[in-house]
Amino acid sequence: MSVDLIMTYGYIGALCLLWTFLCVGSFLNVVIHRLPIMLQNNWAQEARAMLSIEPQENTHGTPFNLAIPRSRCPRCERQIRLWENIPVISWCMLRGKCAGCKNSIPRRYPAVELITAIISMMVISNFGFTTLGLFICILTWMLIAATFIDFDHQLLPDQITYPLLWLGLLANGFLSTTVPLIDAVTGAMVGYLFLWGIYWLFKLITHKEGMGYGDFKLLAALGAWTGWQALPSIILIAAALGLFYGLWQILRGQHTTSQAIAFGPFLAIAGWVTLVFRDTVLGFFLL
Numbered sequence: 001m002s003v004d005l006i007m008t009y010g011y012i013g014a015l016c017l018l019w020t021f022l023c024v025g026s027f028l029n030v031v032i033h034r035l036p037i038m039l040q041n042n043w044a045q046e047a048r049a050m051l052s053i054e055p056q057e058n059t060h061g062t063p064f065n066l067a068i069p070r071s072r073c074p075r076c077e078r079q080i081r082l083w084e085n086i087p088v089i090s091w092c093m094l095r096g097k098c099a100g101c102k103n104s105i106p107r108r109y110p111a112v113e114l115i116t117a118i119i120s121m122m123v124i125s126n127f128g129f130t131t132l133g134l135f136i137c138i139l140t141w142m143l144i145a146a147t148f149i150d151f152d153h154q155l156l157p158d159q160i161t162y163p164l165l166w167l168g169l170l171a172n173g174f175l176s177t178t179v180p181l182i183d184a185v186t187g188a189m190v191g192y193l194f195l196w197g198i199y200w201l202f203k204l205i206t207h208k209e210g211m212g213y214g215d216f217k218l219l220a221a222l223g224a225w226t227g228w229q230a231l232p233s234i235i236l237i238a239a240a241l242g243l244f245y246g247l248w249q250i251l252r253g254q255h256t257t258s259q260a261i262a263f264g265p266f267l268a269i270a271g272w273v274t275l276v277f278r279d280t281v282l283g284f285f286l287l
């Protein structure tokens with residue numbers, strides 16, 4: 001735990017913050033798992049309605065959203081009890097296994113909780129427990145959800161990228177502590193158009209799709225937070241990360257050059273690093 005945070009908020013305050021962020025991480029696990037299923041269900045229903053096909057039987061009367069139903073073990077269908085749902089601690093106490101069928105619970109669940117807590121603590125120690133600090137925490141949480149969803153499904157939901165864009169403009173328009181609003185609006189436009197241009201250039205030359213519209217929207221959202229000046233560094237960092245990841249996957253024999261890699265996670269990491277460590281990152285690229 002950061003020494004700054006303990007100095008500022010005391011041990012109890014810092015522990016309360018850590019606990020809150022672990023719980024947010026736990027909620028993000030639900031979003032990462034359920035949002036893609038909710039979207040698939042919606043699209044299937046819309047497609048059926050458009051084609052005048054009867055809705056599927058099981059879509060009647062069984063709500064599925066971020067709150068309902070309660071979490072269950074995917075193997076034995078056993079409902080997860082309250083004490084088994086405590087961030088990180090439950091996973092350690094259960095030694096990573098379901099209390100009913102001993103099916104292993106992926107390490108990713110506690111990992112997402114820990115990553116969320118650590119990164120959120122970094123944000124608060126950088127920006128303080130201020131309105132801007134809270135806004136950047138929300139950005140961080142949305143980027144974590146977008147990263148894992150894109151990694152799993154190669155999908156960046158509009159339900160995340162659009163609110164992120166509007167929040168970025170709102171933060172720069174009313175908090176006026178990051179970049180001027182005009183730079184934020186320009187950042188959103190240039191961010192979208194830049195990747196859109198590359199997409200079409202790539203498509204015209206190779207007749208393949210190199211990335212998705214979600215990537216354009218995500219870079220537009222990041223541009224709205226960081227301003228247009230930071231876009232080159234975001235793109236360069238994201239491309240470098242993507243390249244290293246692709247090479248690493250090829251070296252491990254897990255990937256071929258023709259397979260697509262989700263670009264969203266790298267954009268999200270690059271955007272977050274550029275926003276939080278702005279002076280260092282922009283200073284590095286201007287040298």
Ligand SMILES: [Zn+2]
Nearest residue numbers: 073076098101
């Ligand atoms: Zn089970």
